[in-house]
Amino acid sequence: MKDVKKLDLSRSLELFEEATRFVPGGVLGARKPSDFIEGEYPIFLEYGKGSRLTDVDGNEYIDFLCGYGPIILGYREEEVDEAVIRQIRDKGFCFTLTQRYQNELAKKLTELVPCSELSVFLKTGSDATTASVRIARAYTNRIQVMRCGYHGWHDWCVEMKGGVPEKLYEDVHEFRYNDLDQLEDLMARYGDQTAAIIMTPFGHPLHQKMEEPKPGFLEGVRSIGDRYGAVLVFDEVRTGFRLAMGGAQELYGVTPDLVVLGKGMANGYAISVVTGKAEVMMAAGQKLFISSTFFPNSDGYIAALKTIEILERDNVLDNIWEKGGRFLTKLREIINKYDVGAELTGVAPMFFITFKKDEAGAQKGKRNDFYTQLIRRGIFFTPHHHGYICYRHTEQDLDITAKAIDEALAYVSEKYQK
Numbered sequence: 001m002k003d004v005k006k007l008d009l010s011r012s013l014e015l016f017e018e019a020t021r022f023v024p025g026g027v028l029g030a031r032k033p034s035d036f037i038e039g040e041y042p043i044f045l046e047y048g049k050g051s052r053l054t055d056v057d058g059n060e061y062i063d064f065l066c067g068y069g070p071i072i073l074g075y076r077e078e079e080v081d082e083a084v085i086r087q088i089r090d091k092g093f094c095f096t097l098t099q100r101y102q103n104e105l106a107k108k109l110t111e112l113v114p115c116s117e118l119s120v121f122l123k124t125g126s127d128a129t130t131a132s133v134r135i136a137r138a139y140t141n142r143i144q145v146m147r148c149g150y151h152g153w154h155d156w157c158v159e160m161k162g163g164v165p166e167k168l169y170e171d172v173h174e175f176r177y178n179d180l181d182q183l184e185d186l187m188a189r190y191g192d193q194t195a196a197i198i199m200t201p202f203g204h205p206l207h208q209k210m211e212e213p214k215p216g217f218l219e220g221v222r223s224i225g226d227r228y229g230a231v232l233v234f235d236e237v238r239t240g241f242r243l244a245m246g247g248a249q250e251l252y253g254v255t256p257d258l259v260v261l262g263k264g265m266a267n268g269y270a271i272s273v274v275t276g277k278a279e280v281m282m283a284a285g286q287k288l289f290i291s292s293t294f295f296p297n298s299d300g301y302i303a304a305l306k307t308i309e310i311l312e313r314d315n316v317l318d319n320i321w322e323k324g325g326r327f328l329t330k331l332r333e334i335i336n337k338y339d340v341g342a343e344l345t346g347v348a349p350m351f352f353i354t355f356k357k358d359e360a361g362a363q364k365g366k367r368n369d370f371y372t373q374l375i376r377r378g379i380f381f382t383p384h385h386h387g388y389i390c391y392r393h394t395e396q397d398l399d400i401t402a403k404a405i406d407e408a409l410a411y412v413s414e415k416y417q418k
């Protein structure tokens with residue numbers, strides 16, 4: 001059994017111990033050690049470049065989390081960073097009023113994203129999903145919301161309910177991805193009071209395998225929304241500027257009323273947007289208040305404009321689909337060699353290796369051993385979240401990764417031999 005040595009993570013652990021004295025739990029949310037494999041993954045990073053990360057102990061990784069999604073080009077992409085630095089140095093980015101880049105970016109979105117007519121810019125994905133629901137409620141004068149997928153940490157949709165009064169989410173009903181019947185049932189009960197159906201158009205549920213839309217699913221949701229007069233919102237915080245320049249709505253040919261974009265739009269800088277049909281979006285200008293000190297800051301607009309320029313100029317998404325497609329084909333061959341219950345789901349730009357439930361209940365052990373073997377080999381995937389491919393992943397990165405996955409599965413296969 002070809003095991004490899006555990007990483008030296010002593011500095012990460014020291015910093016974590018210090019962090020627990022100043023920050024509740026040391027680090028928050030999805031960055032907690034318990035969201036990885038405790039003792040095997042670093043907790044603090046020092047720097048990154050391209051597809052690579054280096055932790056505070058000097059361990060280097062080929063990274064497939066891409067900052068949990070915003071890194072579509074690569075870490076420290078010079079053209080984007082230079083554009084932002086120039087803006088900050090020569091003009092400034094935080095002012096009393098709005099700078100003109102808002103208009104440029106909103107106009108660009110109308111060219112790229114099928115449903116885009118009017119846009120409201122914010123900072124985070126959670127800001128934007130929450131704004132989209134508020135806009136839909138104001139437009140329809142209705143309260144109920146149907147939702148499918150992770151939409152961030154705000155009260156109406158957060159998974160962990162601690163600190164959230166029930167009344168703040170009691171009008172929000174969850175339906176399963178690819179389950180049109182369940183949505184039909186919910187709408188039969190609440191349809192005439194439903195303001196919005198908000199969903200990820202591609203299935204990427206937390207901790208679980210990924211799902212593409214079954215034939216007719218997205219079209220079915222679209223027609224249910226129309227039938228009941230509910231606003232259809234696609235949450236494309238992960239899929240926007242990743243599956244296609246116009247997002248999953250372009251890839252699958254189903255146009256929502258509103259879409260929420262964030263992450264990949266600006267290669268790591270904070271900006272998000274709700275964009276969509278003018279009639280619905282007008283509610284945002286007339287009936288409600290969306291504002292933050294930081295929403296007009298232009299660093300995010302500049303980063304987004306430059307990122308989009310590069311994505312178009314260098315056909316970045318074609319590159320990701322092509323090399324990612326070859327990589328996934330190779331991974332499928334490797335996975336098929338080992339009878340350990342590993343499953344590869346997703347598509348070239350975003351994919352996940354999970355482990356099927358087995359009779360002996362060994363899937364969790366297999367999964368943890370698999371991901372442990374990968375991180376020890378310097379390959380940064382995690383057991384609880386799918387990976388991404390970015391522009392700066394090289395063929396060599398992908399070859400090294402495929403080899404590591406082969407070795408990690410061989411290890412699991414030998415350890416769990418029946």
Ligand SMILES: Cc1ncc(COP(=O)(O)O)c(C=O)c1O
Pocket residue numbers: 124125126127129149150151152153200235236237238262263
């Ligand atoms: C589909 C989706 N929607 C919304 C969000 C929330 O975005 P943020 O973390 O920027 O608030 C996320 C974040 O992972 C997401 O994946």
